[in-house]
Amino acid sequence: xxxxxxxxxxxxxPVKRTFxxxxxxxxxxxxxxxxxxSFDIEEGEVLGLVGESGSGKTTTGRLILxxxxxxxxxxxxxxxxxxxxxxxxxxxxxxxxQIIFQDPLAALNPYMKVGDAIMHPLKIHNIGSSDKxxxxxxxxxxxxxxxxxxxxxxxxxxxELSGGQRQRVVIARALITRPKFVVADEAVAMLDVxxxxxxxxxxxxxxxxxxxxxLFITHDLATxxxxxxxIAVMYLGKIVEVGTFHHIYENPxxxxxxxxxxxxxxxxxxxxxxxxxxxxxxxxxxxxxxGCRFHPRCYKVMDICSKKEPHFVEVEDEHKVSCFLYEK
Amino acid sequence: MVQDKFMxxxxxxxxxxxxxxxxxxxxxxxxxxxxxxxxxxxxxxYLAPYDPTKSVGLSLSPPDHKHPFGTDNLGxxxxxxxxxxxxxxxxxxxxxxxxxxxxxxxxxxISGYIGGILDRILTLIMDAIYSxxxxxxxxxxxxxxxPGIFNIAISIAVVYAPTYFRxxxxxxxxxxxxxxxxxxxxxxxxxxxxxxxxxxxxxxPSVVVVLSMNLADAIMTEAGLSFLxxxxxxxxxxxxxxxxxxxxxxxxxxxxxxxxxxxxxxxxVLGFSMFSEGLNEFLNPTVREKR
Numbered sequence: 024x025x026x027x028x029x030x031x032x033x034x035x036x037p038v039k040r041t042f043x044x045x046x047x048x049x050x051x052x053x054x055x056x057x058x059x060x061s062f063d064i065e066e067g068e069v070l071g072l073v074g075e076s077g078s079g080k081t082t083t084g085r086l087i088l089x090x091x092x093x094x095x096x097x098x099x100x101x102x103x104x105x106x107x108x109x110x111x112x113x114x115x116x117x118x119x120x121q122i123i124f125q126d127p128l129a130a131l132n133p134y135m136k137v138g139d140a141i142m143h144p145l146k147i148h149n150i151g152s153s154d155k156x157x158x159x160x161x162x163x164x165x166x167x168x169x170x171x172x173x174x175x176x177x178x179x180x181x182x183e184l185s186g187g188q189r190q191r192v193v194i195a196r197a198l199i200t201r202p203k204f205v206v207a208d209e210a211v212a213m214l215d216v217x218x219x220x221x222x223x224x225x226x227x228x229x230x231x232x233x234x235x236x237x238l239f240i241t242h243d244l245a246t247x248x249x250x251x252x253x254i255a256v257m258y259l260g261k262i263v264e265v266g267t268f269h270h271i272y273e274n275p276x277x278x279x280x281x282x283x284x285x286x287x288x289x290x291x292x293x294x295x296x297x298x299x300x301x302x303x304x305x306x307x308x309x310x311x312x313x314g315c316r317f318h319p320r321c322y323k324v325m326d327i328c329s330k331k332e333p334h335f336v337e338v339e340d341e342h343k344v345s346c347f348l349y350e351k
Numbered sequence: 352m353v354q355d356k357f358m359x360x361x362x363x364x365x366x367x368x369x370x371x372x373x374x375x376x377x378x379x380x381x382x383x384x385x386x387x388x389x390x391x392x393x394x395x396x397y398l399a400p401y402d403p404t405k406s407v408g409l410s411l412s413p414p415d416h417k418h419p420f421g422t423d424n425l426g427x428x429x430x431x432x433x434x435x436x437x438x439x440x441x442x443x444x445x446x447x448x449x450x451x452x453x454x455x456x457x458x459x460x461i462s463g464y465i466g467g468i469l470d471r472i473l474t475l476i477m478d479a480i481y482s483x484x485x486x487x488x489x490x491x492x493x494x495x496x497x498p499g500i501f502n503i504a505i506s507i508a509v510v511y512a513p514t515y516f517r518x519x520x521x522x523x524x525x526x527x528x529x530x531x532x533x534x535x536x537x538x539x540x541x542x543x544x545x546x547x548x549x550x551x552x553x554x555x556p557s558v559v560v561v562l563s564m565n566l567a568d569a570i571m572t573e574a575g576l577s578f579l580x581x582x583x584x585x586x587x588x589x590x591x592x593x594x595x596x597x598x599x600x601x602x603x604x605x606x607x608x609x610x611x612x613x614x615x616x617x618x619x620v621l622g623f624s625m626f627s628e629g630l631n632e633f634l635n636p637t638v639r640e641k642r
Contacts, residue, residue, distance in 0.1 A: 090537060117539030129530035134552035143548075144538040196538065 024102060025063035026236040027087065027204055032060045032096035034082050038309060054308050056082040058260035059096075064204075069230065069237040071251035071268075073244055073283065077305055079260040080240045084206040087238065088120050089113055100204050118148045121197040123226075125209035127189035131181040138177030141165070141196045148200055164195045168225060187218040191225070198229055205230075206238045211246060223249045244287050248272075253341075256280045259308055259316045266342035276344040278321045315347065323348060362567075362624045378629025384622025392437040399431035403588040411605045421607035423593070424600055427586075433611050435588035440619065443504050444569040448562055450508035455515025456558060460546055462516070463523025474520070481513040485568075486575050493581040503582055507572050511565050518561050522554045529553075560631045567623030574616050590616050 035053035057079040064070045072080045085091045087098050089105050098105040100120055108116060124130035131140055141161045144150075151157040158177075165173035168191040181189055190210065197205060207226065211219045227250050230237055239251055247254055247268065254271040256264045256279065264277040275281045282299040301320040306312050312319050318328035327347050335343045336350055391398060401407040406426035407418075414421040420429035462473040480488065492506035526532065527550065535545045576582045577591025585592060590612040597608030 088537065090533060114539045114541065117537065122534075122537045124530055124534060126530060130534045132531045132535070132549050132552070135548070143535075143540070147539050147541075147544070193534075196534075200538075 026066040026068070026101060027064040027238070028097075028099040029063070029083075029087060030061050030097045030099075032083065032086055032098065033058055033094045034079075034086055034091065035094045052309050055260050055311060056308060057086060057093075058311075060257070060260070060262055061096075062255055062262060062265060064236050064238060066236055067230075067234050068252045069239050069250050071247035071254040072238060072240045072257060073242070073247060073254055074257035075242055075305065077259075077308065078257045079308075080242075080257050081208055083257070084122065084208050084238060084240050088117075088122055088206055090122070115148070118144070118150075118200045119203045121200070121202040121205045123190075123193055123197050123205060123207045123210040125212055127186065127193045127213070128181060130193050131189065133181060135180075136177065137170075137179050137181065137184070137192050138165070140181075141192065141199055144196060144200045150200060160199065161195075164199050167229070168192075168195045170195070186214055187222065190214060190222055194222075194226065194229070198233060198235070201233055202235065204236045204238075206240065208240045209242065210239075212241065212243065219246065220249070226250065244283055256283065259306065259311055261316060261345070263317065263346070264342075264344045266339075266344075270339065270342040274339075274342075276338055276342070276349060277317075277346050278323050278348075279317050280344075315345075362621070364628070375629070377625045378632075381622045381625025381627075381629065384618055385626055388437050388441065388619050388622065391434050392441045395435050395438055399428075399434045401428040401431045403427060403431040403435040404586040411600060411603060411608065413605075414607050420611045421605070423596065423608045424605075429593075429607055429611050432588040432593055433590070433615050436590040436593065436612060436615060437619070439500070439583055439587065439589045440570050440573060440616075443500060443507070443573045444566045446500070446504035447507035447569045447573070448511070448565050450504055451511040451565065452515050452558065452562060454508065455512040456519055458512075459516040459519025460523055460550065460554075463520040464527050464542075464546055464550060466524075470520075473516070477513040477516045480509065481517070483510075485510045486572060489572050489576055490579065490581060493576050498582065498584045500583060503573060503576060506576070507569050510572065511569065514561060514565065515558065518557050519554055522557055523550055526550050526553050560627065563623065563627035563630050567620045567627065570616065570623070571620055 033055075034057040035055050038052040038054060040049060040051060060079075060083055062070065072083060074080045082091070086093045087100075087105070089098070089108075093106060096106075103116065105113065105116070105120075131137075135143075138158070138161050141164060142154075142157050145157045145160060151160055161177065162173040165171070165176050170176040170188060170191055176184075176188075181192070184192065190213075194210075210226065211222050214222060223246065226237075229235070230250075237250075239247065241247060244254075251268055253265065253267050255262050256271065256277065258279050264271065264275070264280045271280060272284065275284045278299070279301065282301050285297065285299045299322060301317075302322070303320050306316070306319060312329070314327070314329040314331055315321070315333050318324050321328065325347060331347075333345045333347050333350060335345050337343050338349050404427065407428050408422045408426045410422065410424055410426045412418060412422045412426075418428050418430065420433065422428055423432070458473055458477075462470045489506045489510050492509055493503060496502035496506060532545060532549055535549045540549070573582060574591035574594065577589045578595040580592075580595070582591055583589045593612040594609060594616070597605070597610075597612065601609055
């Protein structure tokens, strides 16, 4: 059984109508941010969720942790149905499921000391018998994420730290309760490239040490190289291709994935790559294109693409793509 | 802006224009004035030359070496009454502000964070109170409750509670969308914990500013109530009461019975306004360096 099972997850945000529009009987519109997403993450695995801005990847991450309520679908983590729980049950269950946010400064309370921020999850979930013991645990965690000396960092406020240090604090806070599943939402996107690789390495080490299952959300395919076992590519609220890291990188099937891969910078200047640039802009998710959502921008568009929705086809073992090019 | 309702705020911004941008000096002067009155109030029994409630001289004798501020119509020493009056003024000001904050802050927190129907109802009630002219409302409540320090404090508190409510509520509605509040939810914090540990510390600076501005206005409102005879029962020394009492003898050229309580009210309100203006500068999120 997979650690995380996501089935047909949907989130439709209602678009605000004016009172007059409602009186005139204009229909309520919805932004289909996430529109039927399904995937599994095995225990100890890191699944990369890749897509451009507005593809619904962050919303998917929040839905899985039930930080926002889903319109439809189900999520099972460690065999427990997240959406069948009561508010109190999910609150207790948050010990096992955590999130690392993109912007560490915004994610930390400016009036709370770093140490107290990391200790708070322990207090909430009654881990450790005394404040003294909890403090020891926080010290150990601070040391583990390389914020040394820990007693000095314990007393600091978030604004007194650098961006990389803050993100280490956020990671420490997320992992102190030893969660089974962590969503890393663009966890390194705000950092300098040099610090980014350090933090990716730290996250990978901690993941192996604590045996964490992870959903790694990013818009940057290059960062998935370091940490992800499998990758799911998302476009306009739907997953278009899932495969192992090698499948996606070396043998991308979906035209959108091909475009994404071709946009990753190639370190070797002698290797000339042909760049595939999708035509036009990302369509409006209020009124997505018919059939395959990518068809208006696709360079291999066929007649059928605008008429029917494609299904997932397993092109090779563990590599699935949702495109008519591969449907028989 | 909510702040526009405060007399003290208008006063302070006029002062600021006069002095230019030197808020440091204004704050300092304000603080000195405040400390002076707190000192007066605290050590009134040692500082006042006479018992403020007893007749110690001739009726309405002009200022001389025995009575530096003169005596009132009952022969009581005006200086002693002004010194003792600081006690009532400050006690009522602090008490009413504390009560107003104790009502307004929790309601604002809950209303802003939970929202929905509860928020609508509370906002409606608070706006209704807010739209009343302050002194009129205070008069109505004071008349209902009767005289007494605590009753006066409550009637002033009711007038100013909506200000706290509005400031807090508007801040909370924006703070609850901050990422650190979602972060607190993500680690499994209860609603009450989120409100107390994550939301409240972030709205506290604005509470302090409103509090300091409010003190000046509370003193003025209290003086107004006493002036109208709705304040503390005589013979307790009270600036507002002495002002209205002195007014009756202005035609007998007894200017001293009117002038000194009036000056006391003016200076203490000025002191609070100057101090709060400076505090505002230090603590206001828009002025303050972004954290």
